Amino acid sequence: MPKSVCVYVGASTSAAEYDGWPSCVLGGRAGRLRRARRNESYERQGQAGNMLDTILSALLPMVFTFLLGFVAARRHDFGSKDASTLNRMVLLYAVPMALFAGTVTTSRAALSRDIPLVIALCVGIIGLYGVVFLLCRVAFHMQVSTSALAALTASAPAVPFVGPAVLGDLFGGLSAIPIAIASLVINLTVVPVTILLLTFDSTGRDPRENSPIPREGEHPATSPRSSASVFAAKLAETIKEPIVWAPVLAFIVVLTGFRIPQLLLHPLSLLGQASGGVALFACGIVLAAGKIKANWYVLFFVFLKNIVQPALVLGGLRWVGYGNPIVSEAVLTTAIPTMPIVIMLALQHRIAQTEAASAVFLSVMGSMITMGGFIALTR
Numbered sequence: 091m092p093k094s095v096c097v098y099v100g101a102s103t104s105a106a107e108y109d110g111w112p113s114c115v116l117g118g119r120a121g122r123l124r125r126a127r128r129n130e131s132y133e134r135q136g137q138a139g140n141m142l143d144t145i146l147s148a149l150l151p152m153v154f155t156f157l158l159g160f161v162a163a164r165r166h167d168f169g170s171k172d173a174s175t176l177n178r179m180v181l182l183y184a185v186p187m188a189l190f191a192g193t194v195t196t197s198r199a200a201l202s203r204d205i206p207l208v209i210a211l212c213v214g215i216i217g218l219y220g221v222v223f224l225l226c227r228v229a230f231h232m233q234v235s236t237s238a239l240a241a242l243t244a245s246a247p248a249v250p251f252v253g254p255a256v257l258g259d260l261f262g263g264l265s266a267i268p269i270a271i272a273s274l275v276i277n278l279t280v281v282p283v284t285i286l287l288l289t290f291d292s293t294g295r296d297p298r299e300n301s302p303i304p305r306e307g308e309h310p311a312t313s314p315r316s317s318a319s320v321f322a323a324k325l326a327e328t329i330k331e332p333i334v335w336a337p338v339l340a341f342i343v344v345l346t347g348f349r350i351p352q353l354l355l356h357p358l359s360l361l362g363q364a365s366g367g368v369a370l371f372a373c374g375i376v377l378a379a380g381k382i383k384a385n386w387y388v389l390f391f392v393f394l395k396n397i398v399q400p401a402l403v404l405g406g407l408r409w410v411g412y413g414n415p416i417v418s419e420a421v422l423t424t425a426i427p428t429m430p431i432v433i434m435l436a437l438q439h440r441i442a443q444t445e446a447a448s449a450v451f452l453s454v455m456g457s458m459i460t461m462g463g464f465i466a467l468t469r
Contacts, residue, residue: 142462145457145458145461145462145465146458149252149256149427149454149457149458149461151367152251152252152366152370152427152454153454155367155371156370156371156373156377156451156454157374158371158374159370159371159372159373159374159375159377159378160375160377160378161374161378162371162374162375162378163374163375163378163379168375169375169379170375170376170379172375173372173375173376173437174437174438176368176371176372176375177372177433177434177437177438178438179368180364180365180368180369180372180434181331181332181434181435181438182332183332183361184361184362184364184365184368185332185333185362185431185434186332186333186336187336187358187359187361187362187365188250188358188359188361188363188365189250189273189277189333189336189337189340189362190336190337190339190340191355191358191359191362192250192269192270192273192340192359192362193270193273193274193277193337193340193344194340194343194344194350194355195266195270195355196266196270196271196274196344197344198344198345198347200266200267200270201270201274201344204267204416206412206416207267207268207416207419207420208271208275210406210407210412210416210420211271211272211275211420211423211424212275212279213403213406214399214402214403214406214420214424215245215246215247215272215276215279215280215399215424216245216275216279216280218241218244218245218394218398218399218402219241219244219245219246219279219280219283220241222237222240222241222244222245222391222394223237223238223240223241226240230387233291234287234290234291235287235288235291235439235441236441236442237287238283238284238287238288238291239284239288239432239435239436239441239442239446240387240391241280241284242280242281242284242428242429242431242432242435243391243392243395243428243432243446243449243450243453244391244394244395244399244428245280245395245399246276246280246281246428246429246431246432247272247395247399247423247424247425247426247427247428247429248366248426248427248428248429248430249268249269249272249273249276249423249426250269250273250276250277250366250429251365251366251429251430252366252426252427253265253268253269253272253273253423253426256422256426256461257269257419257422257423260418260422260465261415261418261419265419267419268419268420268422269423272423272424273337274337274341276429277333277337278337278338278341281333281334281431282328282334284435285328285331285333285334285435286324286325286328288435288438288439288441289324289327289328289439290320290321290324366430369430369431369433369434370430370433370450372433372434372437373430373433373447373450373451374447376433376437376443376444376447377444377447377448377451379444381444382447382448382451382452383444383445383448384448384452385445387445388445388449388452389452391449392428392449392452392453392456395427395428395453396425396427396453396456396457396460397460399424400422400424400425400460400464403420403421403424404417404421404464404467407420407421414468417468418468418469421464421467421468422461422464422465422468425457425460425461425464426457426461427450427453427454427456427457428449428450428453429450430450432446432449432450433446433447433450
């Protein structure tokens, strides 16, 4: 029987860690390393597949409901008047119930424990809203109402609608904290401000005709006292909106520490769960009456929402020195596509309806790619 020969590897070997090991032993170790690398490759492929499943499972229902409303309008089952009726139901009943039920389940301890996440989402949402609003007014010379809708489109992620599906699969039970914080930030700040600006801008139109108020360079003859009274009246009108006072009331309940029994919250969530689907269905009806407007304004605001906002949050938190899980929670929360409430407000106030519907549709479709990229960057 021939004897097996083990040849020793000398110092000239490029793998310095194997210097002095026999080649037969080296072959065994190299084989194990190859198998380990292969297993890591399979694991990465599996993670990529799970990531794709997570994104599709959260966003495909939105796309399907959107297209279903489009097809229903094309078949003349629904018309533009039906979209307004559906929108009224959502704004007066479904969304306020969903916001109240979702907000009161947040604990005061969770808010105080995640102060960095609260600050990051406040800056990322409120800060971008203010910047986009000023940009639209100063650079693009848009009306106040259109600027408010554009700012909401670029800054408000659809966390109450898509958050549980996307963030729930990624973070499990911990997803309740970023969902609750982002919903509070959006529903207590940018949404009421947008409604106030939309309502206040309507004072610039003559009720007997459809002409806009004097723009740059023109000064209507209005006394400061009358302007203050008009503002106070419009502010009171805004506060009376259920979509404004419902989350405020729920936030007060959270601050007091009072816990509402789940038995009372469950009936509210039943209709509230329909708000996102009905809004997207109405969006499809609006688009069927016109065309998808992919002009540079719409594309610019979608780009701000899907790419710029989460990228700024990612860069800012990394620069300050934070890591996961705060970075991943904040970035992926802001990477969620824009809120369907943009469509509801556009329909209610009859402002840029086709543009709002197009922006929401393009944001949802584009987020299938952009969210995947930000998930990969924050893993």
